[in-house]
Every structure is written in C-alpha cells, then in structure tokens.
Amino acid sequence: AMGLLAETGDLSCYHKLKSLTKLAGTQPTPKESGRYHRSLTPFSKQGRSRLRVVLFWATMHLLRHNDAIGYHYHRLQTRSQRPLEKMEAIGACMNKLLAYVWITGRNRVWYAPEIWRRLAAGPVRCVSAGS
Numbered sequence: 001a002m003g004l005l006a007e008t009g010d011l012s013c014y015h016k017l018k019s020l021t022k023l024a025g026t027q028p029t030p031k032e033s034g035r036y037h038r039s040l041t042p043f044s045k046q047g048r049s050r051l052r053v054v055l056f057w058a059t060m061h062l063l064r065h066n067d068a069i070g071y072h073y074h075r076l077q078t079r080s081q082r083p084l085e086k087m088e089a090i091g092a093c094m095n096k097l098l099a100y101v102w103i104t105g106r107n108r109v110w111y112a113p114e115i116w117r118r119l120a121a122g123p124v125r126c127v128s129a130g131s
Contacts, residue, residue: 001101003051004051004054004055004101005105007051008101011102011105011106012105012106014106017099017102020098020102021095022046023047023048024047024052025046025047025049025051025052026047026091026094026098027095028088055094056090058097060090062093062097063090063093069093069096072092072096073090073093076088077089
C-alpha cells in the first residue's frame with residue numbers, strides 16, 4: 001500500500017481512473033506496424049515502471065489471499081469468449097487493483113469485500129459520497 005501511495009501521490013488529484021492507469025502504464029495497447037499485427041495486447045509500458053512493479057507484486061500476493069481478485073483472475077481465464085492468457089489476466093487484475101485503490105482513496109471509504117465481489121463481474125463505477 002505504501003509503495004502505491006508513494007508512486008501515485010494524492011489520489012484526489014486523479015479525476016478519472018483512466019489517468020491513474022495511464023500513469024502506471026498498464027493500459028492495453030495494440031502493437032502493430034504496417035501489415036504486422038500482434039495477437040496479444042501488451043501493456044503500453046509508458047508510465048512509471050516502479051509503480052508497475054509494486055502493482056505486479058501486490059496483485060500476485062492478492063491472487064493467493066483475496067477472494068475477489070482471485071475470482072476475477074479465474075473468470076478472465078475461463079470465460080467462453082476470448083479467454084485471457086495468464087499474463088493478460090494478471091494485467092487486468094493489476095488494473096482492478098488500481099481501481100480498488102483509486103475508489104477507496106478518492107472517496108475516503110474503507111475496503112469492503114462484499115462490494116468488490118459484486119463489482120468483480122461488472123465495470124467499476126464511482127459512487128459519490130452523497131448517495
């Protein structure tokens with residue numbers, strides 16, 4: 001947690017989750033040139049490399065100890081349409097971890113596992129503090 005906060009700074013400065021994902025460089029970016037088109041979609045790697053390292057090791061730890069992240073990882077690898085490879089699924093879990101950190105840090109709420117289990121199946125939505 002400290003490594004994530006050390007690399008990102010104050011999370012209230014990021015108005016969208018996409019900007020935090022771009023800071024980490026974990027957004028999928030197609031690699032193509034002319035007629036060459038790669039089938040896998042790797043990270044852009046244009047962000048902070050230390051933040052990616054911290055995210056990777058935190059995600060690997062959470063895959064073993066957090067049911068919500070583990071379920072998300074397993075679901076991505078076993079879905080019927082376009083199942084992800086191992087590293088692609090880990091990258092998606094890294095982005096999900098960034099979403100968890102952004103929502104809890106920006107809204108100043110505690111981590112609630114039952115909320116994250118519901119969000120694991122769908123897109124992450126930011127709920128305002130007044131609702």
